[in-house]
Amino acid sequence: MIVVLKPNLEPAEVEKVIAEVVKLGYEPRPIHGNVQTVIAAIGDENTHQSLETLASWPQVEHVHRVQKRYKLVSREVKKGADKDTIVKVHGQEIGAGKKFCFMAGPCSVESEEQLLATAKAVKAQGATFLRGGAYKPRTSPYEFQGLAKEGLRLLAQAAKEYDLGIVTEVLSERDVELVAAYSDILQIGARNAQNFSLITEAARSGKTILLKRGMSMKIEEWLLAAEYVLAHGNPNVLLCERGIRTFETYTRNTLDLGAVAAIKKESHLPVIIDPSQGCGRADMVLELCKAAVALNADGLLIEVHPNPAEAWSDGQQQVDFNLYAKLVAELKPFVTAVGRPL
Amino acid sequence: MIVVLKPNLEPAEVEKVIAEVVKLGYEPRPIHGNVQTVIAAIGDENTHQSLETLASWPQVEHVHRVQKRYKLVSREVKKGADKDTIVKVHGQEIGAGKKFCFMAGPCSVESEEQLLATAKAVKAQGATFLRGGAYKPRTSPYEFQGLAKEGLRLLAQAAKEYDLGIVTEVLSERDVELVAAYSDILQIGARNAQNFSLITEAARSGKTILLKRGMSMKIEEWLLAAEYVLAHGNPNVLLCERGIRTFETYTRNTLDLGAVAAIKKESHLPVIIDPSQGCGRADMVLELCKAAVALNADGLLIEVHPNPAEAWSDGQQQVDFNLYAKLVAELKPFVTAVGRPL
């Protein structure tokens, strides 16, 4: 830790801070600069109490951490040949430059007809996972909350018929076991991105976790949420960028495509992009997908619906079958450009 | 709903949209303006599907909702004498200009000694509720996660000894029953502000719910989260503003004090301010409290610790006993100025 003191402190005041640094278990190295003193405090920041509490003292200007707060998800822990995690799920390999992964399907599971038609359409375009919400976190209690178990059953039926893996969101710790029984990948949504009870429970299921970034989550916080999964013994995490909340109103969220590059620098985990939530408008999805591929994301999670205008949730951001087919076709040159099999 | 069409559409295209509006159960009233057509769609927006899905059509520029999405929490539902909700809990009345409510205590419950000393100190300054976290949602899995049940026991002991109500956070649906058994007010934290499974479970306990605003939650979304509580039969909600996430780094969050005025306009529910999380620095808490009182907030939730520098969590934002006593003393003229008993 680095403890920056206020300018022009009396030596006795500096000593008080040094004494507290010692008391809290660190070895202090004071450096007396031109205007103010800085105390470098040597010690493992992940096992000792943070010295950030010292900022409550009038002698202290700032406290900076030195060490990274995440370990298991960090790039440093993986070296050599398998420096990127490859998540193996439903016969697919995701990450490390492997085949680009398409996860597609409706925002909500609405009916057998809707889901089977969608599964067929996306499978025909090469998708390997079917997405679809059976449990929906809705801003208002008066909005459609999902078909629940019946939705899971329909997902299983469609996935079986078209040989697709299933990605679906789990909202409650109590549903983890049930949802895990029906699906291949458990999605933790943006609203639960720091619901550590749910994340931990989902991690323990052993299923692959698709962890969406929270609406106002910093990169570091997102990686630390993933760290919860790994720290509970589950290495299979897909980080999913789905747009952050900013002042812009043209789009529903601002898709932080640069997060792909940031995560690839910091972590060995695969990154998936959700362009549908990311912009909230169907007419921008295709272009954002191209950027996701170019940035070497490992896959896409795309909302597809037979008739978006009549969708029971978020129709404005769902693409129809024609647009989905066009999208997959137009992405091919970019997948090739990044050197991946499609 | 208002459906704004693109400029210069062919009449046949306008007709298609009108037909879809009818199909979705609304009565369309097209208005042909100078440049473009607007379709006013008459119907109850809270029982029909939203027409926002029509934004996926190329003919449609924008869709605006007309009706408010919240009902039970809205000011419109309460008229006359009891137009503001008064939450009655632990012998206190909160809201509607009643006695200003002080909720104070440590960020985390750490030990019997720490908690009893704090309870004594805040009680001496007129606090009526003891706050303290037994379950802590920590950004990193390696940080102190709270004393759990032992923390609840200590809260109960301290509250009994000093005749204080208890406010404490619940993180898991599975803990709701236990936490409710020990406390008067269940806190739903910012990270769970749209964890509707937890909110619903907490609502069903019948306990008063202190619902913190999420880090990037709009006023409307916050009210809709409270609507979940009321819609599940629990009218006792305290809305707690605790700072929103912005670009500013001088403070941990930006305390949106104007939210007090906004909520008072929109809703009958009491509003509590948490200045500690709100700014994340002990040296600004006192000033923010003055503003909260002046804005006619109904109470404060303040972090107080015997020795903030050695706190196990968030020491930098906790005030010590001296500062807390000073704070309460300096607030008195403002409480008087808003016409409340202290």
Added chain:
Amino acid sequence: MIVVLKPNLEPAEVEKVIAEVVKLGYEPRPIHGNVQTVIAAIGDENTHQSLETLASWPQVEHVHRVQKRYKLVSREVKKGADKDTIVKVHGQEIGAGKKFCFMAGPCSVESEEQLLATAKAVKAQGATFLRGGAYKPRTSPYEFQGLAKEGLRLLAQAAKEYDLGIVTEVLSERDVELVAAYSDILQIGARNAQNFSLITEAARSGKTILLKRGMSMKIEEWLLAAEYVLAHGNPNVLLCERGIRTFETYTRNTLDLGAVAAIKKESHLPVIIDPSQGCGRADMVLELCKAAVALNADGLLIEVHPNPAEAWSDGQQQVDFNLYAKLVAELKPFVTAVGRPL
């Protein structure tokens, strides 16, 4: 400066960084911690090049500044009796707990009738400065751009008739001389808060500068913009918080009332609050004013119009004469509570 190196660097790599630190004029003090090395670099950060450039090297994780970047505006430069700046303008003293200052008037100067009526109304309620825009920075080129010189003339006429000082915005370096000739306080608007050419030119006029915070300006950046004024020999700066841009859409901006406390901690300069821009809706202005007073702001800049619905700009946030009178009356107990004369 503090240069944090990457973990587990080879000693030769550490040496390269140390050599560069020396080359750039700092005295390096390496501290070898558990996982990584930190180099404390001693030297005046305001005369040497910033070492933040070293972040471009692969060996470097982070670089932190130690010293504050502002000097003349900082609290440290003023000690003792006159530790707060008192700006003396138009016979008034602003700052340091002096009489609370009301600056009021229309968003735009529209006509003689409008301006004289407003000047009369605000003077009757104790305002000492008349605000009004003669040059308007409008988002669209098709919106009313202000009456320009005729607006200045009307301001001078109204101010003379009612013995008020004038606050008005200047948009162009070329207009500084003219605007300064007609006014007491030159307003630099939010859109020009980092237009250093204009700020410098305005500073040189010798007039008091009311410096609005930019829409997404950090506290530090705002103080540095004020530093430009002081560094050009003009000590008379009023810092004006007018709302920052956030994700919230209920209000036009989010008024960062905590900025009053932050500025008072960091600087000796007076702080003015603009609640009209701050929330963008007339029905919240009164409540925000109470908070501003409680936080010990030194004055208010309020938009007042005889008939807001027919205002030529921003009518939705302007209060009419009745509401203005109510506002001033309701603020009195709070002004008393902070111990200021009204």
Added chain:
Amino acid sequence: MIVVLKPNLEPAEVEKVIAEVVKLGYEPRPIHGNVQTVIAAIGDENTHQSLETLASWPQVEHVHRVQKRYKLVSREVKKGADKDTIVKVHGQEIGAGKKFCFMAGPCSVESEEQLLATAKAVKAQGATFLRGGAYKPRTSPYEFQGLAKEGLRLLAQAAKEYDLGIVTEVLSERDVELVAAYSDILQIGARNAQNFSLITEAARSGKTILLKRGMSMKIEEWLLAAEYVLAHGNPNVLLCERGIRTFETYTRNTLDLGAVAAIKKESHLPVIIDPSQGCGRADMVLELCKAAVALNADGLLIEVHPNPAEAWSDGQQQVDFNLYAKLVAELKPFVTAVGRPL
């Protein structure tokens, strides 16, 4: 305009609003819905006063605009063969799928040696424009402010020697004539993105304007700033996305790559991406460039420096010659994938 009234208004109150709508020049069409009345107000929103002022009335809930506020920059004005603007400057064509344009050079012009070396290096990699700041808008008055006219002279020398066009920022209305004499493209920086005096003056020079997006500028506001240029008779505008300000601190700004798609939908103007400012760290620039190309941006503005660690400004985000060469090489497959000549 759409005026949404409060629920359950008395008819007389509705009539008052209707009368005001008439008075302000619109033709009112009231629609009486289930809960509340909506008044569609027919009239040209760009020539009449906005009815948004009616929001100051207690009867009014919301006011929505219907028409777009920009005209000349909008996609609607260009139809047929030349539906995208092609900016012709220094013998190059920018926009409409023409050759991808590389603008590269140092953040600041520092010396003849630095600039000539950089010009040579970027020319060798196919850049057609040399960027470099002679006038620098610096957050602190104590930071390097640019070489001013000497910087312009050096730019001209380097550009001539290597046959490059010049892009350079202008900060002051008074410098427009001088800067225009030395350069091909006048850059309006993010801090001046709503400095309409400067924008207008620059527009009048007839030079191509590279208009950076302001730090917290909405898409609509950015287009309206460009509308100022076109409305002053200058059709040659390049819109440059350079990152917006968000809560994220891992990067200096959040590059809103989706803005390329948004602008292409709304406008016929070319879009340039500045990845250097966009992320503020040299180690992410290459990846962001790939995304920019994939999104069909028309060019890149990249900061390149012979020795970033010793740069006089923003060294952490400048790439050196080796990285620049690698970047251009790695972009080629993506330029090909979007179907452009390199």
